[in-house]
Amino acid sequence: MSNNINPSIQILPVEIFHRIFDSLDVQTILFSIRPVNQLFRALVNSYDRYNLDFKSISKSNFHLLCRSINPQNVISLKLCDDEYTPNQIALFISSFRLRQLTRLHSITLFGIEEFQLNMILKRINLNLLTSFSLNIRQYDNRRKKTTSNFLSLILGQSNIRKIELNIKNDRISSILWPVNSRIRYLIIDSEISLDNMLTIFSCSPQLHTLILKQNLPNLIKNMKQTCSFSQLTSLTIEQLDVTIDQLELFLLLTPSLIYLKLIGEQCELDGKRCEQFIQINLPYLNNFEFFIDIIKLVPQTQEDIELIIESFRNSFWIEYKKWFVACQLKSNALHRIQIYSIPICKYVLQYELDSNYIYRSNSTILLNNDLFTIKNVNELVLPLKLSTYGIVKEELTRNNSMFPNVTKINLMIERQSPMSSLDFLTSIINVSKLVEVKLESYCFNQDNQNLLVKIISILKQAYSLSSLIVQSRYGKYRLYPFLNRLCSKIPRQTKCLQIPINQLNQIEIIFKRCQNLSVVRFEITRSKFSQQVIDWFNQNTMNSTFRRHNGCDIVWIGKKINHIKDSHKRIKLDENQFDS
Numbered sequence: 001m002s003n004n005i006n007p008s009i010q011i012l013p014v015e016i017f018h019r020i021f022d023s024l025d026v027q028t029i030l031f032s033i034r035p036v037n038q039l040f041r042a043l044v045n046s047y048d049r050y051n052l053d054f055k056s057i058s059k060s061n062f063h064l065l066c067r068s069i070n071p072q073n074v075i076s077l078k079l080c081d082d083e084y085t086p087n088q089i090a091l092f093i094s095s096f097r098l099r100q101l102t103r104l105h106s107i108t109l110f111g112i113e114e115f116q117l118n119m120i121l122k123r124i125n126l127n128l129l130t131s132f133s134l135n136i137r138q139y140d141n142r143r144k145k146t147t148s149n150f151l152s153l154i155l156g157q158s159n160i161r162k163i164e165l166n167i168k169n170d171r172i173s174s175i176l177w178p179v180n181s182r183i184r185y186l187i188i189d190s191e192i193s194l195d196n197m198l199t200i201f202s203c204s205p206q207l208h209t210l211i212l213k214q215n216l217p218n219l220i221k222n223m224k225q226t227c228s229f230s231q232l233t234s235l236t237i238e239q240l241d242v243t244i245d246q247l248e249l250f251l252l253l254t255p256s257l258i259y260l261k262l263i264g265e266q267c268e269l270d271g272k273r274c275e276q277f278i279q280i281n282l283p284y285l286n287n288f289e290f291f292i293d294i295i296k297l298v299p300q301t302q303e304d305i306e307l308i309i310e311s312f313r314n315s316f317w318i319e320y321k322k323w324f325v326a327c328q329l330k331s332n333a334l335h336r337i338q339i340y341s342i343p344i345c346k347y348v349l350q351y352e353l354d355s356n357y358i359y360r361s362n363s364t365i366l367l368n369n370d371l372f373t374i375k376n377v378n379e380l381v382l383p384l385k386l387s388t389y390g391i392v393k394e395e396l397t398r399n400n401s402m403f404p405n406v407t408k409i410n411l412m413i414e415r416q417s418p419m420s421s422l423d424f425l426t427s428i429i430n431v432s433k434l435v436e437v438k439l440e441s442y443c444f445n446q447d448n449q450n451l452l453v454k455i456i457s458i459l460k461q462a463y464s465l466s467s468l469i470v471q472s473r474y475g476k477y478r479l480y481p482f483l484n485r486l487c488s489k490i491p492r493q494t495k496c497l498q499i500p501i502n503q504l505n506q507i508e509i510i511f512k513r514c515q516n517l518s519v520v521r522f523e524i525t526r527s528k529f530s531q532q533v534i535d536w537f538n539q540n541t542m543n544s545t546f547r548r549h550n551g552c553d554i555v556w557i558g559k560k561i562n563h564i565k566d567s568h569k570r571i572k573l574d575e576n577q578f579d580s
Contacts, residue, residue, distance in 0.1 A: 017043045026050050027061060030068055048103075051076040054092070055110075056084045056466065056496065058518035059543065059558050066092065071100035081111035081137065084467075084496055084519050086547040086556050089116050098123035105159075106131035113138040114147060121150040129157055133164035135189070136171070148174035155181055165189065172196050177203040187211040201229045209234040215264075216242045216250060233258045233284075240264025240292070248277055257282050261345055262290040269339055271311030271325070271361075279316075288323055289345035292338065299334035305359050308339065312361040325361040344374055350381035351403075351428075379408040380429065384421040384451075402428040408436040411455065416447050422454060434462035438469040444479040452486070459491045467496040469521075476500045476523060490514060498552065499523065504536055511540075511560070521552040 034044040081089045101124045156178035166189030181204045191214045312325040324342040406429045480502045487509040494514045498521035524530045537544045543558035
């Protein structure tokens with residue numbers, strides 16, 4: 001590294017560099033910028049606005065960051081104890097000076113145990129919090145009151161603006177919601193009672209955005225029109241499963257809505273009825289997005305679909321609001337239809353070639369693949385079916401990166417999925433953008449192993465690939481004869497890997513290929529072999545963390561070594577490692 005510094009850089013104010021650092025992740029700042037020269041080392045050392053995001057971090061980098069960063073310089077913290085980083089929160093508590101986190105503005109705790117939550121909140125400064133996100137993985141009823149007190153305290157802070165809660169309804173019920181709470185943005189990931197919802201709104205006059213990630217029925221059960229959520233301007237419901245009557249009953253409480261998004265099932269939307277309701281009860285609504293799956297009692301025809309879409313073709317939808325709608329009939333499931341706004345508002349979409357037709361409110365009938373480029377979808381579920389790929393050659397001439405922004409894909413491979421389906425896959429997505437890939441089959445075997453290996457080989461083009469999952473739902477043993485070949489093809493850039501294994505040498509093959517591997521999830525069916533895997537990591541890594549969950553041995557990989565050291569620490573076992 002050179003210490004020669006351009007004089008023009010030396011005269012720039014420190015604030016300019018720190019403003020640039022605000023747009024970079026902490027690992028880039030410390031591991032790439034700081035070592036450049038003395039000037040950058042000094043600039044990094046004086047930086048005091050670190051956003052610590054420990055999700056999917058390697059274990060060695062996790063420990064290095066915990067040792068390198070002054071807690072007083074941290075303004076945002078995200079901890080995550082999940083299948084990618086098992087036991088991370090406990091390690092953070094033991095290695096970080098919590099009481100010196102005096103400048104936190106934002107904290108996210110995902111997969112935390114309740115006693116850990118109490119320990120952290122007791123030691124950090126809550127006064128400056130503007131954002132708080134909580135997901136409790138393991139509850140402890142002895143700590144329920146303490147949790148309630150802490151959450152009530154956070155919600156009463158004058159600076160708090162955004163809250164996300166993924167906790168049991170009884171924990172939400174126990175919160176003493178402060179009068180005149182300052183929150184403006186609320187996400188509820190779990191079920192919540194109507195009483196709790198009414199309490200929240202009555203105490204939160206500035207709450208303008210609500211995202212509900214659960215069903216609505218519990219909210220509207222026995223609901224009476226005795227209140228109004230008039231402060232709410234944006235509402236999203238992601239698991240809608242109610243009748244149109246029930247939905248309208250709830251929306252009567254939200255007369256000031258500007259934005260409404262509905263994703264779910266069974267709520268049959270009719271254009272004329274929606275138009276009348278919106279004009280009378282939602283006069284300010286200017287953005288209405290929806291994606292509804294509906295199961296019909298009798299098979300549907302093209303005429304039935306045309307009748308539905310016709311109700312969305314009047315001047316209110318097409319000219320005044322410019323809200324365009326599509327309706328789709330599945331050829332392999334004639335009882336199921338989908339009705340949705342354009343562009344598609346879902347981020348996760350299952351796409352199949354065997355849809356008969358899609359009707360649009362603002363055009364004539366179109367074939368499925370002629371519809372439009374779908375830019376909003378970033379996660380795609382794609383079944384590779386033999387029955388539908390007779391028309392692949394025709395489809396290849398119609399599609400050109402239909403899903404240009406997909407970064408996550410789940411390929412569902414049938415027993416005899418054809419190799420031609422691979423051409424179709426590469427025609428509708430940009431492989432280079434993929435970050436997470438799941439390859440799934442009911443049973444990988446001789447018939448589809450070549451396709452599986454070929455797909456994995458193509459993933460070397462996915463330069464940002466982080467996660468790769470190879471999963472056989474049944475008959476994992478049928479994949480065993482091909483595992484060595486498969487392991488030798490895994491993309492070298494992979495950081496998180498899930499795969500069945502049955503021999504220790506397969507771990508060695510994977511380690512030699514994937515130098516940046518930070519976590520592995522090995523599907524193992526024999527407890528004796530599971531112990532052998534633990535012993536292997538004891539001998540070849542230091543301070544790795546192990547957890548057994550859902551049939552997988554999960555290892556958050558510590559520092560790799562070349563030989564056994566008598567004094568190195570053994571692998572740390574999660575206390576619930578055998579809860580699979």
